[in-house]
Amino acid sequence: DSGVTQTPKHLITATGQRVTLRCSPRSGDLSVYWYQQSLDQGLQFLIQYYNGEERAKGNILERFSAQQFPDLHSELNLSSLELGDSALYFCASSVNPGPSSGNTIYFGEGSWLTVV
Amino acid sequence: DAKTTQPTSMDCAEGRAANLPCNHSTISGNEYVYWYRQIHSQGPQYIIHGLKNNETNEMASLIITEDRKSSTLILPHATLRDTAVYYCIVRLSGGSNYKLTFGKGTLLTVNP
Numbered sequence: 001d002s003g004v005t006q007t008p009k010h011l012i013t014a015t016g017q018r019v020t021l022r023c024s025p026r027s028g029d030l031s032v033y034w035y036q037q038s039l040d041q042g043l044q045f046l047i048q049y050y051n052g053e054e055r056a057k058g059n060i061l062e063r064f065s066a067q068q069f070p071d072l073h074s075e076l077n078l079s080s081l082e083l084g085d086s087a088l089y090f091c092a093s094s095v096n097p098g099p100s101s102g103n104t105i106y107f108g109e110g111s112w113l114t115v116v
Numbered sequence: 117d118a119k120t121t122q123p124t125s126m127d128c129a130e131g132r133a134a135n136l137p138c139n140h141s142t143i144s145g146n147e148y149v150y151w152y153r154q155i156h157s158q159g160p161q162y163i164i165h166g167l168k169n170n171e172t173n174e175m176a177s178l179i180i181t182e183d184r185k186s187s188t189l190i191l192p193h194a195t196l197r198d199t200a201v202y203y204c205i206v207r208l209s210g211g212s213n214y215k216l217t218f219g220k221g222t223l224l225t226v227n228p
Binding site for chain 2: 002004033042043045048056058088090092104105106107108109110
């Protein structure tokens, strides 16, 4: 158990819909990362937040957005869903925003999204 | 981040040591070597990381060559539960590039 909690574990929704994935980081971790893993793309970095502020952006679609709240939990919002958005979405957390001193990132177990 | 090269797949007999190589010939002085693994559809699991010196923890050992252009992850006594995709990642120790960039990794299959 990494200490990173993600909900829901599984989600099935229709095309065009909007969903919200939630992540609670490890106790004491201020930085949250979101990754997407689909069968043909591998693990792709989407976005990172540190203490409520966006720190880095990866291959995140405009239909997707995220935020980190004052209690440090984060939500990833996916809208106008397409079949191709079906994937595993992972949240990860670390103490610091950057990799100094070998700051380690720990992953949650993911949220399975199926768009039908 | 420096690019890494890993074999696509490897086999290992249960109880034997699994040695997973990683080439990172363009690594720079302030980049760490990280190893993660992912058991089928589970979240990536941190294994170990190092900068220059060899490192050991309860899961594995990490051997980094003196020139830091390659490294080897060693699972001393592989079990069936070690079957997973292993990712070698090189990551900056400073600057703004904070994320982990995953490649395709090595699928390690531990056979009975």
